[in-house]
Amino acid sequence: xxxxxxxxxxxxxxxxxxxxxxxxxxxxxxxxxxxxxxxxxxxxxxxxxxxxxxxxxxxxxxxxxxxxxxxxxxxxxxxxxxxxxxxxxxxxxxxxxxxxxxxxxxxxxxxxxxxxxxxxxxxxxxxxxxxxxxxxxxxxxxxxxxxxxxxxxxxxxxxxxxxxxxxxxxxxxxxxxxxxxxxxxxxxxxxxxxxxxxxxxxxxxxxxxxxxxxxxxxxxxxxxxxxxxxxxxxxxxxxxxxxxxxxxxxxxxxxxxxxxxxxxxxxxxxxxxxxxxxxxxxxxxxxxxxxxxxxxxxxxxxxxxxxxxxxxxxxxxxxxxxxxxxxxxxxxxxxxxxxxxxxxxxxxxxxxxxxxxxxxxxxxxxxxxxxxxxxxxxxxxxxxxxxxxxx
Numbered sequence: 001x002x003x004x005x006x007x008x009x010x011x012x013x014x015x016x017x018x019x020x021x022x023x024x025x026x027x028x029x030x031x032x033x034x035x036x037x038x039x040x041x042x043x044x045x046x047x048x049x050x051x052x053x054x055x056x057x058x059x060x061x062x063x064x065x066x067x068x069x070x071x072x073x074x075x076x077x078x079x080x081x082x083x084x085x086x087x088x089x090x091x092x093x094x095x096x097x098x099x100x101x102x103x104x105x106x107x108x109x110x111x112x113x114x115x116x117x118x119x120x121x122x123x124x125x126x127x128x129x130x131x132x133x134x135x136x137x138x139x140x141x142x143x144x145x146x147x148x149x150x151x152x153x154x155x156x157x158x159x160x161x162x163x164x165x166x167x168x169x170x171x172x173x174x175x176x177x178x179x180x181x182x183x184x185x186x187x188x189x190x191x192x193x194x195x196x197x198x199x200x201x202x203x204x205x206x207x208x209x210x211x212x213x214x215x216x217x218x219x220x221x222x223x224x225x226x227x228x229x230x231x232x233x234x235x236x237x238x239x240x241x242x243x244x245x246x247x248x249x250x251x252x253x254x255x256x257x258x259x260x261x262x263x264x265x266x267x268x269x270x271x272x273x274x275x276x277x278x279x280x281x282x283x284x285x286x287x288x289x290x291x292x293x294x295x296x297x298x299x300x301x302x303x304x305x306x307x308x309x310x311x312x313x314x315x316x317x318x319x320x321x322x323x324x325x326x327x328x329x330x331x332x333x334x335x336x337x338x339x340x341x342x343x344x345x346x347x348x349x350x351x352x353x354x355x356x357x358x359x360x361x362x363x364x365x366x367x368x369x370x371x372x373x374x375x376x377x378x379x380x381x382x383x384x385x386x387x388x389x390x391x
Contacts, residue, residue, distance in 0.1 A: 006227040010237025013226055014210070018241060027206040028245045033252070035198040040256055043191050050078035051135060054089035054098040057081060063109035063146075067120070070146050071102060076138035086123075093125055100124050100135050112150060191261055192344060193317040195253050196276075200283050200337055201308045203246050207239060207287035208304050211378075212297035216389060220382025231379040239284045243277075250276040258348075266351030275343040275357065278364040282336040283308070285371025292374030295381045311337035339363040 018024045053071065057064045072079035080098065083089040089101040101123035111118040122139060126132045214220045227234035254272065257263040286307075290300040312318070314332040321332050332338050339360035346352040381387040 006230060006233040007237040007240070009226045010223070010234055011240055013223070014238050014241050017210075024206075024210075027202055027209065028242060029249070032198055032202045032246075032249050036195055036249075036253060036256055039191055039194050039198070040260060043261065047075070048131060048134065049075050051076055051100075051131065052098045053077045053079055053100045053102060053135070053139070054083045054092060055079050055081045056083050056086050056089050056101060056103045058106045059104045059108040061109040063112065064104045067102075067104060067143065067146055070142040071139055074138040074142050076134050077142075090123070093123070099131065100139070102139065189317075192257060192263060192348065193312055193315065193341070195257065196279070196337065196340070196344070197308065197312045199246065199250060199253060199276075200279065200311065201305065203242070203280050204283040204287055204304045204308045205301060206242055206246075207284045208290060208297070208300045210238060210242060211235075211287060211291055212300055215291065215295060215381060215387060216297050218385065218388035220388070224379070224382060231375055231382075235288065235375065235378075243280055243284065246280045247277055250280065263348055265348055267347030268354055269347075271347050271354055271357050272344055275340050275361060275364070278361060278368075279336055279340040282364045282367035285368045286336070288371040288378060289374045292371075292377040292381065295387050307335070308337075311335040314338065315341050317341060333363075336364055336367045 018028060055068050055071065057068065068079055068081060071077050077100075079102075083092065083101075086101065086103055089098065089103075092098045093101060101121075103121040103123070105119070105121070108118045108120065120143065122136070124132045124136055214223050223238070224231065224234050227237060251273070254269075254276075258265050287300070287304065290303060291297075294300055294303070314321075314324075314328065314335060315338045316322075316332065321329055321338075324332065342360045343357045346356050347354075
């Protein structure tokens with residue numbers, strides 16, 4: 001069957017290239033899917049649990065054993081009471097065997113029974129800020145529970161009612177409600193950033209490779225001939241197979257996020273799907289922009305990989321944009337991923353009105369337009385031999 005329309009001819013040419021080259025199959029299908037599965041396996045537990053904590057108990061009383069049990073009862077901690085000194089525990093921490101040390105000094109119970117305060121020391125490995133923060137919070141809650149129990153017992157011994165005793169211990173109670181990530185789940189936090197970053201990395205680098213190899217090998221005239229010399233037809237036929245493939249992969253990513261990892265969907269799924277389609281197009285057209293600007297495949301691949309990976313850093317997911325210096329806040333706006341993430345979080349976690357997604361979607365179109373502006377320049381590069389073979 002002869003494909004008469006120029007776009008169809010170019011699409012068939014590109015599809016044949018994809019199916020005949022293992023590297024392109026890896027870039028378009030196998031690589032993203034393997035990365036998704038790996039991320040899913042890593043974060044399937046949602047929340048870190050049973051991190052090793054050394055308890056050095058020099059008090060050896062019922063109270064110190066209670067503190068150890070309460071610490072071990074938290075989901076974050078797995079207590080190891082085999083260490084007899086802080087020095088031994090510290091050596092274990094330096095070797096990576098434990099992540100924290102809880103030191104219970106002598107006379108802890110005696111001082112408390114006498115009505116005096118007692119200091120319990122918690123040593124934390126703060127190299128991993130998130131992990132140490134969770135451990136610090138979990139252990140503090142356990143110790144606060146033990147402390148409140150001791151105070152409550154004393155108040156009851158003084159003849160107060162349970163209601164009076166509780167009011168004396170906690171005259172002001174804070175009722176904290178976590179709205180958008182009630183389980184403090186890593187899946188809600190990191191997978192919604194990492195999986196889309198994998199998608200944009202393969203989208204951008206795959207698009208650069210697909211178009212850049214025409215420049216490298218000097219096959220631009222043949223490519224344009226398939227499209228009757230029309231660069232618009234040539235580009236549509238060239239990138240459309242990749243757009244379709246990556247859009248299908250994006251749907252698969254949503255299945256993993258919403259159905260396998262349990263990410264909540266409080267907004268409109270169709271808005272998320274449209275935004276992901278625009279995200280893919282924005283990175284494909286940014287590939288056109290890079291190649292039109294630099295006309296060097298190796299340089300564009302290097303810039304593309306750095307550009308796509310920096311998107312996660314400046315997206316505001318791991319560090320809030322409002323807390324960045326002015327330069328960082330401005331720099332965050334040069335990545336399509338930043339705007340897409342606003343749409344995704346608003347529709348998945350927060351369930352915001354659809355109108356809130358309009359402005360970020362317009363921003364995604366700006367990156368598409370940026371690539372369109374360099375299309376005439378790209379055609380010039382494809383037709384002039386002095387620009388071929390640059391790697």
